[in-house]
Amino acid sequence: MPYDSAATRARILAAAIEEFSAYGLAGARVDRIAEAADANKRSIYVYYTNKELLFSATLHEVISRVNEAVPLTEDDLPGYAARMFDHLIAHPAALRMHLWRQLERPELGPDAADVYSQKMAGMKAASTVGQLPPTDLLVFITGLAQSWILTPRDLLTAADGGDPFAAERLAAHRAAIVEAARRLCEPAPQASATTP
Template sequence: MTDERGQRRIRSDGQATRRRLLDAAAREFADHGIAGARVDRIAEQARANKSQLYSHFPSKEALFDAVLAEHVDALTDTAPLTPHDLPGYAVRLYDAYLADPALVRLATWNRLERRPTGALFPGSHDSTKIAALVERQADATLTPDIDAEDIHSMVIAMAMTWSAASITTTGTASEGQQIHHRRRSSLREAVRRAFVDRPDV
């Protein structure tokens, strides 16, 4: 019979294995997509076996879902929507995409392989964000001439201008800070001019 200390060790080992699997899967999915990813490569990179992988995740698709959800949650924590400071929100998104390019690649694979149309993340908390933007429109902080849902979508797209999904230029953290400063300033000003009614906001 396993004592309490042994059970804690087993749980700890299981959590560590799950962590390694998620990290290895993030790299694999970002590089190869869902169809191209191989569970044997993920298990090998995680210093685990396929049996351990499937004990944590019932399928490769479920593993992808867990990886993507973790990255999206991290983005929400790093760059929460600030409807009173939409330009600042866009800049924080830029920094988050720069720091975690895997997130954009995972989202792109999700779009290409699973959701070619419609909302990329159905059932997300976007409705709460949209409502917050509507409130800012009501107090004249944001332009009322553009639908709040469209404002939300366009700000995200603007922040992704130099992301891993860009069809023009993809920025990297290794670029000089002067370049990033210029892009942040351009993004901040573009969002302000497009959506903020009062220039002092």
């Protein structure tokens, strides 16, 4: 069978996502990536040059997948928060890769500043901002979507001792995310005029 470089690259990238999401850039080992990808270690260096560039490629892949699967909908931020929560529950490596990026190489990965700027301009134009500046609102919405996964498990089980990742518990939390996001997006209450 002829050598398939595209398939080898895809296997390396998939193995690298698993390795980097578990160990970060500093803790990841090229030997383990090569073994998991059923690839020659040398091929990793041929395709990606070094471990840091492979890490960067995995960030691009993971962030692109998230952006494609969960596009930011500035006119429906509660729905966006719910869809992002669903995606992160189904794809935990995505959030772990984001956290490793923030810890080890925040400058790596695709630059989404233009996309965020356009979305925030859309939020202003659509009057979906509510009482908060668009940047703060988007930070809070993103935080809501990530919060369940980032919260210590003992806090999640404190209320009833049940499995915090059981389907019914996730559904309840998803509904809470939607409601919290909806409230964040509400316009400021109008001050009532008083007559002397």
